[in-house]
Amino acid sequence: MKSEVSAVLAAPPMRGEVPGLVSRALLAAVPVLSLGMLGAVPSYVIAARRGERADWVAAIVFTAATVGWLFQAALTPVETHGAQFALDLVLLGVATVGASLHCLFAGFRAGEAA
Template sequence: MNQAVRLEKGAESPRPKELPGRPARVGLALVPLLSLGVLGFVPSLTLALRRGTRNDWLAALLFTVASVGWCFQIALTPEETHGLAYLLDVLLLATSTLGAAAHCLTGREAGR
């Protein structure tokens, strides 16, 4: 049976509010680069699960939508693409690859 857990006044949240160290963030930033954007949501989702701020969750949503959109674009676009469809491919690829890596490396501490 589930029982409610009482938090005492002044109790701290078990979720850490700080970002992981620089080596861990560099490793996370390599995930979208090495997967060519397919796993572009992983760094932002990791940061959102770790800190849980609204901006972190919005970034995770943005990069998840970009990664899923890029996968659909790959599946639905012919091999020889020109014009607007090609521009959309490039934009989605850049967002889910370079944008996700840059977001992971340049994230700020909560409250700064």
């Protein structure tokens, strides 16, 4: 029993490629279906799988956009116009559409066929 546990713990962490196209499509649906509330989840999955600095930066950016959108939604009045409304739209767009597009296209390098 101890040898099995030590073998599992000694195994290197899973790094490498992003998930396949079907998995990426399902992950990309998470921010859209949750209206941006879970926008950082696909980026964290990609960052954990690949372990590159750019992926971690993207995960942090989408987390910041989600947290900023939550604060903006909580602190603004219902009848919002102008710059506050534009900021709401930008933050919501980054948390949903931006996170989904990042999930779909994060694994492709220049020169790869989509």
